[in-house]
Amino acid sequence: MDAARIAVVGGSLGGLTAACLLRDDGHDVRVYERSSRELEQRGAGIGFLEATYRYLVERTELPLDEVSISTDWIRHLDRHGKVAHALEHRYLFSSWNAVYRQLLEHWDLDRYHLGHEIVSIEQRDEFAIAVCADGTRIEADLVVCADGVGSTLRGQFQPDASQGYAGYVAWRGMVPEADLPSEIAGQLTDAITYYVYANSHILVYPIPGIDGSVEPGDRLINFVWYRNYLEGAEFEDLMTDVDGHRRDLSLPPGSVAPHHDAEVRAHAAARLPPVIANVVEHTEDLFVQVVYDIEVDKMVFGNACLLGDAAFAVRPHAAAGTAKAAEDGWALARHLRASEGVPEALAAWEPEQLALGRQLLERTRRIGRRSQIDNTWTPGDPEFIFGLHAPGD
Numbered sequence: 552m553d554a555a556r557i558a559v560v561g562g563s564l565g566g567l568t569a570a571c572l573l574r575d576d577g578h579d580v581r582v583y584e585r586s587s588r589e590l591e592q593r594g595a596g597i598g599f600l601e602a603t604y605r606y607l608v609e610r611t612e613l614p615l616d617e618v619s620i621s622t623d624w625i626r627h628l629d630r631h632g633k634v635a636h637a638l639e640h641r642y643l644f645s646s647w648n649a650v651y652r653q654l655l656e657h658w659d660l661d662r663y664h665l666g667h668e669i670v671s672i673e674q675r676d677e678f679a680i681a682v683c684a685d686g687t688r689i690e691a692d693l694v695v696c697a698d699g700v701g702s703t704l705r706g707q708f709q710p711d712a713s714q715g716y717a718g719y720v721a722w723r724g725m726v727p728e729a730d731l732p733s734e735i736a737g738q739l740t741d742a743i744t745y746y747v748y749a750n751s752h753i754l755v756y757p758i759p760g761i762d763g764s765v766e767p768g769d770r771l772i773n774f775v776w777y778r779n780y781l782e783g784a785e786f787e788d789l790m791t792d793v794d795g796h797r798r799d800l801s802l803p804p805g806s807v808a809p810h811h812d813a814e815v816r817a818h819a820a821a822r823l824p825p826v827i828a829n830v831v832e833h834t835e836d837l838f839v840q841v842v843y844d845i846e847v848d849k850m851v852f853g854n855a856c857l858l859g860d861a862a863f864a865v866r867p868h869a870a871a872g873t874a875k876a877a878e879d880g881w882a883l884a885r886h887l888r889a890s891e892g893v894p895e896a897l898a899a900w901e902p903e904q905l906a907l908g909r910q911l912l913e914r915t916r917r918i919g920r921r922s923q924i925d926n927t928w929t930p931g932d933p934e935f936i937f938g939l940h941a942p943g944d
């Protein structure tokens with residue numbers, strides 16, 4: 552099809568990947584990002600699946616090992632820190648920050664509009680208008696809404712979308728490997744290390760340093776610890792930050808109430824294998840991300856579409872959230888290339904991406920239920936291998 556005017560709402564990994572791909576196909580693309588500053592470190596480490604790094608590998612000169620760290624083992628520890636199970640399996644890990652920085656380097660900053668919060672989309676017959684909080688109106692042949700888990704535009708298009716708290720949150724943190732005793736860091740850099748126990752599990756893996764360095768000594772050790780909080784008073788108290796404000800999706804570093812910070816550190820010391828407890832203890836700022844299941848039954852609304860977490864937000868157990876967002880972008884570019892116009896491309900794109908979102912949501916729900924409620928996860932179970940389309944794929 553001919554070059555289209557495309558507005559991408561949300562300049563994180565999903566929005567930027569789609570924007571780069573659509574720009575490469577000759578479209579006139581602009582990105583509108585709510586934050587007024589380039590995005591800071593968010594979300595810490597990510598399991599780095601093929602769809603997330605595909606743009607960097609296929610369209611830039613960047614060697615993959617400059618933006619990621621590979622590990623060779625999936626290792627489960629017992630309560631005392633002894634290896635209970637080890638499976639040889641290669642994973643790549645990166646950080647949100649490292650990938651964001653690389654994508655932004657391949658984007659034109661004059662087309663990255665910070666401080667632009669899109670509050671609604673108006674539909675016309677052949678185009679759409681993205682309306683900014685300051686009243687600016689942006690006309691586009693296609694608006695790609697990549698505005699994340701708390702998507703305003705999902706709220707407009709799918710006010711009844713099913714969204715539910717999973718019953719647990721992820722406590723997270725990162726420690727420079729140089730800050731850990733060397734015998735501890737040495738045990739945590741060649742593997743993803745798990746400790747699975749009653750109604751909880753924690754996983755630890757190495758990621759690039761804050762400045763993106765992947766050199767030994769500069770890396771960070773990152774953990775994700777899933778803990779159950781009952782909906783109601785218990786969850787409300789957790790999500791009330793140090794200043795007494797109720798947070799929705801996360802408690803960023805520095806905002807966790809002191810009694811929760813103390814409780815989680817004490818629990819780590821008392822309950823986790825010493826090597827993992829040590830990582831929690833050395834973490835300066837713990838933070839929390841709430842785990843939600845969000846499901847839409849449509850992703851296309853006239854000349855606008857929802858992409859990435861703005862459509863389906865899935866539990867993190869497949870490490871595939873950014874890969875799903877990137878895959879939505881690759882598929883969109885492919886359908887636009889193969890179609891006469893935007894409506895035809897979106898009509899072909901939507902059923903494929905709905906299917907992808909549904910299968911991932913279903914799979915990650917099942918993993919979450921088995922690990923946090925049913926306690927049926929035994930080390931070596933292939934269902935728990937990361938992957939976008941299926942375990943290991």
Ligand SMILES: Cc1cc2nc3c(=O)[nH]c(=O)nc-3n(C[C@H](O)[C@H](O)[C@H](O)COP(=O)(O)OP(=O)(O)OC[C@H]3O[C@@H](n4cnc5c(N)ncnc54)[C@H](O)[C@@H]3O)c2cc1C
Pocket residue numbers: 560561562563564565566583584585586590594596597598599600603667668669670697698699700702703704721775840841842858859860861867870871872873874876
């Ligand atoms: C605990 C946890 C662990 C995870 N681990 C992994 C992992 O290992 N691997 C992995 O691939 N994924 C992982 N994820 C998932 C991953 O973080 C998300 O799937 C991914 O960030 C989604 O990308 P996105 O671009 O769709 O949305 P987001 O990254 O949420 O970005 C949305 C962007 O839109 C902007 N925005 C919001 N509203 C507006 C508006 N109205 N106007 C303009 N801009 C707006 C925001 O500022 C933001 O920049 C994890 C998630 C959690 C919670």
